Amino acid sequence: MPLLITSPSPSLPPPSSTVGVVGWLRENLFSSTINTILTLVGMYLLYSLVPPVINWALFQADWVGTTKDACTSDGACWVFVGVRLNQFLFGFYPESEYWRVVVAFSLIGILVAWLLIDRTPKKGLVGAFTIFCYPIIAYYLFYGGAFGLQVVETFKWGGLMLTLILATTGMFFSFPIGIILALGRRSSMPIAKSMSVIFIEFWRGVPLITVLFMSSVMLPMFIPENMQIDKLLRAMIGIIFFQSAYMAEVVRGGLQAIPRGQLEAAESLGLSYWKTMFFIILPQALKLVIPGIVNTFIALFKDTTLVLIIGLFDLLAVVQAAFADPKWLGFSVEGYVFVASVYWVSCFSMSRYSLHLEKKLHTGHAR
């Protein structure tokens, strides 16, 4: 009699040793002798490192007080950070004007959250407001000089506030400039192409420290006395140009990954160059290089600490300056841990958001 199967055979459950907690442990931690040894060594290292650090930072730490005398235990002395917190956040910004900084950052916080969270209405309007109106509002809030707000010179800006201002203006401008440069470098027009190549290769070829030194030491020698440009502004422009060059190369990588057929399809539909770029090529190219863009943003955020060498007091510089206070000698570890955690939280959030964005924009082969 010929073989004939009329109904599919039932699926059997997998063997119990490959599923559940036991299965997971077997597969991931104890799959071979070497892995078992590594697991045990790793566990011992964790056991000997993590509890002391947590004890130092949390359980044995001193949290309240106003002077060094409050720190009596073996753990961290967070009182140091607490007492100095205003300076760490605002630098030498006048205390009576702190509200302006808080308002400016809360506003951008709300705007960015509005744009980043899915399913909020009127994203276009809010986006346009963020791009065109917010920078002006922020300028007057931070600097003053209009609407009855007193002028706060930029040398008084400092701390986390300065770090965030440098980082956000850097991202805000280097992203579009980078895109333009990337398009320019791939352009068939010789002038646009060579200008982009020269710009990118120049700024990518010099260290950021050199750029900052040039902007703060050399530049003032070449421009007339009466048209001095603000030191912070010079540093900002240096950072923006420097990061634009990196951004341009990241974006160019994305542009190169888009098949030529996409361009041809858009052209054959009669779309102009700019519409093709805006609607077809850039959305796909930028999506591909989200990890690279966020990488550049994170690098930029951390590179802003370099402004301390030209005498701008960003978060790190302000904290380091506080170590020299004779009343608070010997708390540099707490200071550095505080700075490191602020940077880590910021950079880690950026990295997580970029992962979320990649998932959300993935349309290629989702079934």
Next chain:
Amino acid sequence: MTAAQGKQNDLNEVMVELRNVNKWYGDFHVLKNISFKVEKGERIIICGPSGCGKSTLIRCMNRLEEHQEGDIIVSGITLDDDLKHIDTIRRDIGMVFQQFNLFPHLTVMENCCLAPIWVQKKPRKEAEAIAMQYLERVQIADQAQKFPGQLSGGQQQRVAIARSLCMNPSIMLFDEPTSALDPEMIKEVLDVMIDLAHEGMTMLCVTHEMGFAKTVANRVMFMDAGEIIEENEPNEFFDNPQSDRTRLFLSQIL
């Protein structure tokens, strides 16, 4: 050789005219002195061995490739370096590619509406209505909100045809539209193209689907090494090929 040009077609409007078109890729002479006319409503099949210049030929007609000598005249406009001429011609020509080239980050509906909205400046509502009408015609209206990556190859190619039709072109170019498809999907695309031919669309089609050529073409051109070797009505072309090279080619593919 130009049998189809006689009879009652003489008075018809000329949609595309090529006069002594030459093109080189570096030193390689890819199109050699190509001249022909396409009249309104004609369905022309271009076939030939791989690398003979047939794709290049139709890609020159909407300036995806640039020809170096000779004239290409589409709907009365000479194709030159003037961007306005290129734009006008591209709006009048629809093109379907071997690799579909749908925009993967946009839904089927957005793929179809983009050019009508941003090139023809149609209001979104109107563009969507037109798109829906064409998507229904290629029988894929129920997939309008999906992304191209979620569709089969045949479905994608039908969307690509609908996308071109949304611009209301007077000429359609097909560059091997079924070559990248699995065998069972070829028919659904060819059916759409046959429909289009019956409605009187002017079509130039590079294809190896000889059954399709017999059904819809009123002229078949055979190209080899950058030249048009033979041009005839389909029945004559297949049953009574004149040139040795044509006979060799037909014996290889049929």
